[in-house]
Amino acid sequence: MCDDELIPPQADMTEREWLRAGSEATAGGPSMRTTGRVPQWVNRRTLLGGAMAGAALTMLPSPAQSPASAAPRLGGPGAFPFPEYPNGKGEFAILVTGDAGTGDEAQYAVAAAARDLCRAEGIGLAVGLGDNIYENGPESDDDSEFQDKFEKPNSGIDVPWLMVLGNHDCSGLIPGSGGDPSRGDREVAYAATSRRWYMPSRYYSVPLPAADPLVEFFAIDTIPWSSYVAQLDPHYRWDGPYMREQRSWLDGALRASRARWKVVIGHHPYLNNGKHGSAGSYDGFEIGNYTSGVHLKDMYENVVCGRADLILSGHDHTLQILEPTARTGGTRQVVCGASAKTEDGTAHFGHPAAWQNFSDHGFMVLKVSGARLTIDAYTVDVATRKATLAHRTRQTRPVAAPAGAHA
Numbered sequence: 001m002c003d004d005e006l007i008p009p010q011a012d013m014t015e016r017e018w019l020r021a022g023s024e025a026t027a028g029g030p031s032m033r034t035t036g037r038v039p040q041w042v043n044r045r046t047l048l049g050g051a052m053a054g055a056a057l058t059m060l061p062s063p064a065q066s067p068a069s070a071a072p073r074l075g076g077p078g079a080f081p082f083p084e085y086p087n088g089k090g091e092f093a094i095l096v097t098g099d100a101g102t103g104d105e106a107q108y109a110v111a112a113a114a115r116d117l118c119r120a121e122g123i124g125l126a127v128g129l130g131d132n133i134y135e136n137g138p139e140s141d142d143d144s145e146f147q148d149k150f151e152k153p154n155s156g157i158d159v160p161w162l163m164v165l166g167n168h169d170c171s172g173l174i175p176g177s178g179g180d181p182s183r184g185d186r187e188v189a190y191a192a193t194s195r196r197w198y199m200p201s202r203y204y205s206v207p208l209p210a211a212d213p214l215v216e217f218f219a220i221d222t223i224p225w226s227s228y229v230a231q232l233d234p235h236y237r238w239d240g241p242y243m244r245e246q247r248s249w250l251d252g253a254l255r256a257s258r259a260r261w262k263v264v265i266g267h268h269p270y271l272n273n274g275k276h277g278s279a280g281s282y283d284g285f286e287i288g289n290y291t292s293g294v295h296l297k298d299m300y301e302n303v304v305c306g307r308a309d310l311i312l313s314g315h316d317h318t319l320q321i322l323e324p325t326a327r328t329g330g331t332r333q334v335v336c337g338a339s340a341k342t343e344d345g346t347a348h349f350g351h352p353a354a355w356q357n358f359s360d361h362g363f364m365v366l367k368v369s370g371a372r373l374t375i376d377a378y379t380v381d382v383a384t385r386k387a388t389l390a391h392r393t394r395q396t397r398p399v400a401a402p403a404g405a406h407a
């Protein structure tokens with residue numbers, strides 16, 4: 001079972017209200033308000049059992065910190081360096097994975113298949129698109145889960161990993177709820193001790209190469225804009241200081257970027273043909289400030305679309321390379337969340353796609369040169385740990401000119 005299947009009985013309840021409603025529902029409780037598919041009570045009841053059992057071990061939100069003002073953290077001793085030059089093919093090659101942090105055989109198989117490709121493709125950087133530590137994030141800054149669900153499976157992929165926060169990394173009482181963003185600070189703290197895990201703050205940018213960037217990555221925290229439950233901590237409210245600062249930062253960073261190509265990486269997608277749906281109507285909800293992702297939709301449309309070439313997301317355990325459209329302002333949405341889990345084999349929505357796969361495990365490789373962006377999508381057979389190149393998409397025109405460029 002995938003815990004991302006959980007669907008609350010009503011948008012924007014707090015976690016405590018949700019848990020209380022769950023017990024009422026099992027006794028024939030409240031009616032449902034959704035706009036989409038039939039809510040999955042079986043999955044939710046299963047979750048509730050686990051959540052209640054774990055509640056005594058799970059902390060309520062801790063006092064908010066101010067990640068945006070935190071000094072950037074460098075990696076641990078011997079941290080793998082960022083590539084300064086393109087590989088032998090004249091490209092920067094980046095491994096893209098998502099929703100990988102299970103520690104089970106499928107994660108190991110996908111990582112092993114990717115590792116085999118890394119040398120051949122000259123990969124110098126990797127991306128982890130969130131849900132890095134299932135089911136509800138690390139319990140401490142040095143939780144053994146960092147080893148079991150990241151370091152050991154990815155052993156041999158010896159490059160910096162740009163990591164972003166997923167809903168499972170920031171959960172409170174209910175695994176996957178995204179109801180305790182403060183837990184994400186543990187993943188920031190862990191970066192100071194790891195050679196691979198790069199997360200200097202909860203949102204950040206990385207130009208590549210640093211001196212004269214060809215591509216720039218903008219890592220964002222989508223969780224408080226799209227949690228399954230309402231945020232209790234005022235700092236992390238959708239309209240609180242943290243999200244206002246992040247939006248302002250991203251707007252300024254995209255405007256100031258001197259890179260030819262711009263890539264936004266964040267756990268929740270803007271557009272998505274998988275079962276979770278798109279921002280603004282996640283999981284069939286079109287009401288409330290949180291569950292539907294309506295404020296994330298607004299941010300994507302007003303800050304990112306038409307300015308970034310790619311949005312790389314996970315959350316749905318699928319592989320999708322959607323087409324740039326007028327709606328996206330020419331920005332391409334990519335979903336790559338099948339690096340440990342898969343979905344139901346079904347397209348639930350019809351956004352134009354260059355290629356999509358809803359049933360296989362896999363990963364992608366992004367290749368960047370001055371002339372083009374190339375996205376290679378690989379499916380992985382878990383039994384043999386072998387990858388198959390399933391699709392290749394190329395684009396040659398940046399969506400927007402870099403800062404300082406002449407028209």
Ligand SMILES: [Fe+2]
Binds near residue numbers: 131168267314315316
């Ligand atoms: Fe997720």
